[in-house]
Amino acid sequence: MRSLLNFLARYNNLIIFLILEGFSIYFLATRNSYHNTRVMFGIRGLTHSIEMKVSNMRSYMSLKHVNEALALENIALKNRIEQLVKTDNSSFISVSDSVYQQQYIHTSATVIDNSINKQKNFFTINKGREQGVAVDMAVTSGYGVSGVIVSCSENYSLAMSVLNLDFRLSARLKSNGYYGSLNWDGANYRKAVLSEIPQHVPVNVGDTVETTGYSAVFPEGIMVGTVSDFEKVGGDFYKITITLATDFKKLHFVDIIGNMKKSEQLELQNLFQ
Amino acid sequence: MINSIIRFGLIFILLILLQVLLFNNIQFSGYVNPYIYLMFIMLLPVEIPAWLLLLLSFLTGAIIDFFSGSPGMHSSATVLAGFVRPYVLNLISPRDGYEPNSDPSMIIYGFRWFLIYTIVIVLVHHTALFYLEVFRFTDFLRTFGRVILSSAFSIAFILLIEFYRKGK
Numbered sequence: 001m002r003s004l005l006n007f008l009a010r011y012n013n014l015i016i017f018l019i020l021e022g023f024s025i026y027f028l029a030t031r032n033s034y035h036n037t038r039v040m041f042g043i044r045g046l047t048h049s050i051e052m053k054v055s056n057m058r059s060y061m062s063l064k065h066v067n068e069a070l071a072l073e074n075i076a077l078k079n080r081i082e083q084l085v086k087t088d089n090s091s092f093i094s095v096s097d098s099v100y101q102q103q104y105i106h107t108s109a110t111v112i113d114n115s116i117n118k119q120k121n122f123f124t125i126n127k128g129r130e131q132g133v134a135v136d137m138a139v140t141s142g143y144g145v146s147g148v149i150v151s152c153s154e155n156y157s158l159a160m161s162v163l164n165l166d167f168r169l170s171a172r173l174k175s176n177g178y179y180g181s182l183n184w185d186g187a188n189y190r191k192a193v194l195s196e197i198p199q200h201v202p203v204n205v206g207d208t209v210e211t212t213g214y215s216a217v218f219p220e221g222i223m224v225g226t227v228s229d230f231e232k233v234g235g236d237f238y239k240i241t242i243t244l245a246t247d248f249k250k251l252h253f254v255d256i257i258g259n260m261k262k263s264e265q266l267e268l269q270n271l272f273q
Numbered sequence: 274m275i276n277s278i279i280r281f282g283l284i285f286i287l288l289i290l291l292q293v294l295l296f297n298n299i300q301f302s303g304y305v306n307p308y309i310y311l312m313f314i315m316l317l318p319v320e321i322p323a324w325l326l327l328l329l330s331f332l333t334g335a336i337i338d339f340f341s342g343s344p345g346m347h348s349s350a351t352v353l354a355g356f357v358r359p360y361v362l363n364l365i366s367p368r369d370g371y372e373p374n375s376d377p378s379m380i381i382y383g384f385r386w387f388l389i390y391t392i393v394i395v396l397v398h399h400t401a402l403f404y405l406e407v408f409r410f411t412d413f414l415r416t417f418g419r420v421i422l423s424s425a426f427s428i429a430f431i432l433l434i435e436f437y438r439k440g441k
Contacts (some may be wrong), residue, residue: 013323027345
């Protein structure tokens with residue numbers, strides 16, 4: 001007993017160190033995975049008001065760039081309306097039943113907290129369950145794909161950024177329709193990697209990469225980025241480096257896209273798995 | 274006693290605010306993120322009991338973790354820094370030992386001494402932090418690059434703050 005006490009007294013600092021370090025590693029290992037972001041989000045509620053202030057300040061500073069981006073987006077949307085109006089006029093039947101026709105609903109939101117310098121980046125947006133946001137909705141910026149909602153509280157949501165080692169996206173080359181899997185390699189915040197494209201497919205630098213819509217999260221045909229480099233790896237596949245269309249350093253206004261027919265699609269797919 | 278508790282309390286709050294509001298938002302190219310909150314662990318008195326130092330390290334790291342949403346990451350790195358601090362102080366002790374009741378500051382022990390002290394502690398902390406963040410050893414060199422670059426910036430900022438303290 002005495003020698004045990006002696007031992008404890010002699011190494012008490014080492015023991016405290018090991019206990020605290022054990023706690024930390026335990027937290028690190030259990031609280032950081034994809035699904036436990038919900039737990040983390042509860043803690044985050046405390047720090048939101050401060051982040052909100054910082055974000056307000058920053059949004060004021062970047063108004064000029066935001067305006068430019070919005071103007072560009074407006075032009076694109078006007079062009080799109082123009083196309084749609086033409087087709088409507090040329091057809092005789094106009095379907096106005098939105099329940100059966102509309103598949104995706106859009107909501108706009110503002111990013112209030114964002115990071116690009118970690119290996120697993122998340123960003124927070126200022127809309128939540130009250131405003132109709134739900135888990136697994138897609139998030140895009142005016143330029144292209146930016147992330148997926150992983151957790152919602154009443155008025156805020158946490159989204160997993162494309163710049164996250166756990167992020168996977170089904171994407172295809174616009175020019176020929178071959179699809180592969182897109183993920184981030186953790187190195188450069190402007191680049192991502194598209195893999196599983198077979199080597200007989202013609203690929204060119206500058207080719208557009210867009211979403212496929214297979215996952216029922218992102219609608220089909222949303223811009224992801226452009227091919228900046230490609231090389232052959234292994235026997236069969238290309239490793240294609242992509243410049244992301246979204247600049248995550250100035251991510252501010254985002255679109256949240258919900259798929260109204262997602263449960264239907266998934267139900268059908270699950271029947272045969 | 275009470276005086277120094279208030280003083281370190283103020284330093285603590287100031288450094289945490291600086292880190293959370295300013296330095297957490299510096300994101301050059303994903304390679305550089307300075308962590309200056311570590312300075313709090315460095316500035317505590319030389320004769321502080323080791324157990325208190327460890328507890329304070331854990332507390333500091335945990336608060337930073339709260340704000341950056343990464344439970345356990347900063348606390349484990351900071352606890353490690355707090356653990357090695359007494360050994361580092363021992364290794365680089367001045368010729369005639371430390372003065373009683375003194376802080377390890379630049380005013381008392383000089384620039385050269387403080388520089389070595391900062392470099393060692395910051396490197397230990399950042400190495401632990403960045404390798405814990407990626408949690409794997411593939412891409413060893415890239416993580417190492419992040420450690421070195423971020424350390425350089427952290428050291429520069431810590432020295433700058435220390436110079437400012439000295440000037441006062």
